Amino acid sequence: MSETFQLFRLVLTPRRQIDLLDVHSGFTREQYLKSVFTEERKFKRRKSEFHYIPEDKALPDGAIVGKLGKPVRREENLPPDQGFKEVTHDAWKAVVIAIDPTNHEDGQKASVQIDAQVGNPLVLLPEFVKAINESYPGAPFLIQAEPLFDQGDFWDFAHENSGQVTCVTFEFVTPNGPWGTANDVKNGMKEYQNILNAAKVTQTFQNKDGLDLDNDLIRASVDYAESGQGTIKAKAKKKKKYNSTDSRKTVTIKSEPEGDEEVVDIVFRLFKKVLGRN
Template identity: 35%
Template sequence: MDFELLRLSLVKRREDLFSLKIDRDVWLRRVLGDTVEFVHRNRPYTFVPQPSDDGSYISGMIGRGIIVVENASPEEAFQLVTRPAYAASAILLDPTHHQDGQKVALQVKPNVGAPLAILNSLVKQINSNSTNPYTIYVETISEEKDFWNFVRENRGNVTSVTFEFFAPNMFDSEDEFDEELRQLREKENAQKVTMKLESPDGLDLETERVRVAANVATRGTGSIKARTRGKAKRFNSKDRGKRLKISENDNGEEKSMIRSLIKAIFSK
């Protein structure tokens, strides 16, 4: 089974006297502790929570109704028949606050849909509640080396790079870049920050500032788009999410799969 790795960024909404004061992980457990119905590409979807072994992680299933086409019995000449069914993907989330926290693993199933798009639709439904203390953003975790391969393969020809960041809320980095984003969140109430670099003569991207920006974006708290002269080649980190294959062992038991997933993906 393939799982795509994503990350949630929870940005605190501006507080007032009536704001609910609650930790991010507690709030995530609350909003994902019940069934959530949402719409994705004009189709009804449902998130259903499932109990985990020790409660450290949030686990569940996201699915939708489908129509299955199959053959009838030999006595009915194997005629094609249809019946309603459901397709669902497993989801596992570490909601806690630490260096690699709020990471999500969502099973990849073509008949369910693209993980990033589905999770964005679920998050949109949750964010629609104006009383929430946080706004959730979701982004793919990508390989930083893919961006640098693109830069080096097109050295001197990259004319535009756009970094989009979510104001950091959980990383314990003392990096000045992270601190600047924090200040933009706390003083200007910015939830998203965009940095765009352009030059028709080609950009010099192998600098410390760009290195830090690429590291922040690819860890799942932002995204990168780039293009070369004449738009001949393009790069989009959203299309290059990290994936992990988990073998279906122990007779395919779900608990065994979840244990394997936790061991392979989540760290503290």
């Protein structure tokens, strides 16, 4: 069996206006994540209804595993003796989500199984956390799901188009955890959060003659984004483009099922690997 998962950082931004009567009042980030991801939840996207169900099985440090699925209609054929007559039937298709809610250098992390029949994780997880945010408007935190990426692809693009990159846009989320290097960018984002109550900050650098990307500012910005606190888009001459969401970090798990194991059972057994850890 081979299954691929996409990795995300779960960023929790403190809300200034909270409801002291909210059931999560006084919760830490870790407590809040454990609470909302161990609840069943339904939400709609376009014409599809999604349903999330957490697994009951306990994992060390409060790690969470659940399934997110939607109804699907399948077209099949009857056996040859029935002339391969076309039939349709309704079913459900689900992906497995693994979550580490703890607060450490690689914590508050999610891993979503990739299955095109259910949907693109880049859409599914943000829509899921949007439903959580809307369910608890008075909660102490706003959750954002930021895809992790490999900055090596950005630097490959920068070097291949040296002196030809005309625009770079960073969309940062304001810091909330121990991951990421402590640098001027991170400190600046903290100020935007404290002074403006900003949850996201967009910075664009442009020059039609070409930007110089070989400097500490760009390196610090890329490091900060790669930690799970932002995305990067860039344009170069000759209509060349880069988008960090195309450089998504994924993990492929190859494991023979033990007995009648399902994907969710393998996720429990190989939880650390599913989250991109050795």
